[in-house]
Amino acid sequence: MRVRLLVMLAMLWLAGCVTPVPAPEPRELDFAASPEATLAAAMEVLMDRGYVIRHADGDLARVEAVLARWPGYRVQLQVGAQGADSRVGVTASRGGRPMAPHTLDPLLVELQDRLGLLP
Numbered sequence: 611m612r613v614r615l616l617v618m619l620a621m622l623w624l625a626g627c628v629t630p631v632p633a634p635e636p637r638e639l640d641f642a643a644s645p646e647a648t649l650a651a652a653m654e655v656l657m658d659r660g661y662v663i664r665h666a667d668g669d670l671a672r673v674e675a676v677l678a679r680w681p682g683y684r685v686q687l688q689v690g691a692q693g694a695d696s697r698v699g700v701t702a703s704r705g706g707r708p709m710a711p712h713t714l715d716p717l718l719v720e721l722q723d724r725l726g727l728l729p
Contacts, residue, residue, distance in 0.1 A: 632708060633708070634701035634702065634703055634708030634709065634711075635701070635708070635711050636699040636700060636701045636711065637699070637700050637701070637711040637712070637714040637715070637718065638697060638698065638699045638700075639697070639698050639718050639722075640692065640695060640696070640697050640698075641695060641696045641697070641698060641721070641722065641725060641727060642695050642727060643695065643696060643725045643727065644694065644695075644696065645671055645689045645690065645691045645696040646668070647725065648689050648696040648698060648721070648725065649668065649671055649673065649687075649689045649696075651721055651724040651725050652673060652687050652689070652698065652721055653666060653673055653675075654724060655717065655720050655721050655724055656673070656675045656685060656687075656717075657675075659677075659717075659720075660677055660679075661675035661676060661677050661683075661685060662675060662676055662677075662678065663675050664676055670688075671688060671689040671690065671691075672686070672687070672688045672689075673685075673686070673687045673688075674686050674687075675687075681704055681705035682704065682705055682706070683702065683703070683704050684702065684703045684704075685700065685701070685702045685714075685717075686700070686701045686702070687699070687700050688700075698718065698721070700714045700717065700718065701714075702714055
């Protein structure tokens with residue numbers, strides 16, 4: 611009986627140490643291209659970087675891709691329409707932890723280049 615009480619107390623004590631994983635902060639950028647072209651180019655960029663597209667929905671303009679090397683990378687990309695242009699929001703996680711938004715800048719620059727929008 612005493613052992614059970616100690617085990618339960620230890621479990622409660624350790625449960626207090628668990629913290630929820632914060633939601634990743636998106637990196638957003640506007641593109642002077644149609645949302646359809648932006649979404650297609652974004653999928654090409656991700657595939658060229660070795661990502662596997664797990665889910666893609668053209669109607670919702672969303673893509674989820676994973677990279678199967680350790681510690682495991684996951685990218686979620688969403689394209690929204692702003693008139694004839696598009697707004698891209700990207701989040702990423704590594705090993706289940708959100709990545710800093712500035713680490714996604716090279717991906718967005720490569721997407722701009724793929725769309726022919728770089729000076």
